[in-house]
Amino acid sequence: MANILHVDSSPRSERSRSRRLAREFMDAWLNSHPDDAVTYRDLRLTPVPHITEEWIAADFTPPEALTGDMAELLAFSDELVNEFLAADHCVFSVPMHNFGMPSNFKAYIDQVVRVGHTFLLENGQFSGLAEGKKVLLITTRGVEYGPGSPFEGWDCLEPGLRYAFRFMGVKDFQFIQATGLDLGDDAERRGLNTAQSRLRELVSSW
Numbered sequence: 001m002a003n004i005l006h007v008d009s010s011p012r013s014e015r016s017r018s019r020r021l022a023r024e025f026m027d028a029w030l031n032s033h034p035d036d037a038v039t040y041r042d043l044r045l046t047p048v049p050h051i052t053e054e055w056i057a058a059d060f061t062p063p064e065a066l067t068g069d070m071a072e073l074l075a076f077s078d079e080l081v082n083e084f085l086a087a088d089h090c091v092f093s094v095p096m097h098n099f100g101m102p103s104n105f106k107a108y109i110d111q112v113v114r115v116g117h118t119f120l121l122e123n124g125q126f127s128g129l130a131e132g133k134k135v136l137l138i139t140t141r142g143v144e145y146g147p148g149s150p151f152e153g154w155d156c157l158e159p160g161l162r163y164a165f166r167f168m169g170v171k172d173f174q175f176i177q178a179t180g181l182d183l184g185d186d187a188e189r190r191g192l193n194t195a196q197s198r199l200r201e202l203v204s205s206w
């Protein structure tokens with residue numbers, strides 16, 4: 001039995017293609033792994049606050065020196081960190097917004113990348129504390145980014161996600177991209193079909 005963390009981040013609800021792909025994957029996964037336990041988080045319904053000056057000061061205060069107010073400021077972040085660290089597998093659905101991740105997912109990352117919790121800084125060396133996890137990132141995009149396309153080289157989403165999780169020690173990534181979703185019905189169907197068939201394969205190989 002594995003612990004799965006499933007996080008959706010699209011601000012859209014039923015119209016969201018990234019949510020749909022993640023939901024289809026999770027349904028198929030749980031069909032073949034019925035004993036797995038799922039923690040679900042919807043960043044649309046439970047928005048993650050941006051970090052603040054006070055939050056950063058609390059984050060860099062040693063646990064034994066935290067005041068009650070500081071501990072309270074970090075409480076939601078602690079919850080997110082504990083959920084992430086407890087998961088064996090993580091499934092994140094993340095739409096591309098303005099060539100990178102949506103602001104709510106960036107806010108999530110900012111609350112989870114925590115010194116002493118998900119990474120260490122010792123003698124000038126960084127090391128991640130979230131090793132051994134498998135992370136699946138399902139991303140959706142309106143246009144294409146492949147070789148020769150007008151936006152080749154503009155994709156800041158996949159590198160941004162990869163480095164944030166690598167910094168926390170994650171080494172085992174699966175990236176599934178659904179591209180061209182806003183380029184007409186045919187392109188949308190192609191983009192979704194490609195992602196869906198890769199996700200189906202992953203159910204038996206992940």
Ligand SMILES: Cc1cc2nc3c(=O)[nH]c(=O)nc-3n(C[C@H](O)[C@H](O)[C@H](O)COP(=O)(O)O)c2cc1C
Nearest residue numbers: 010012016017018095096097098099140141142143
């Ligand atoms: C605010 C906003 C910004 C977007 N920026 C981009 C972008 O930079 N590049 C891109 O390929 N698609 C962009 N799109 C299109 C979305 O990535 C695409 O519609 C995707 O399906 C959104 O995921 P969702 O359906 O789960 O919400 C943007 C959409 C929105 C709403």
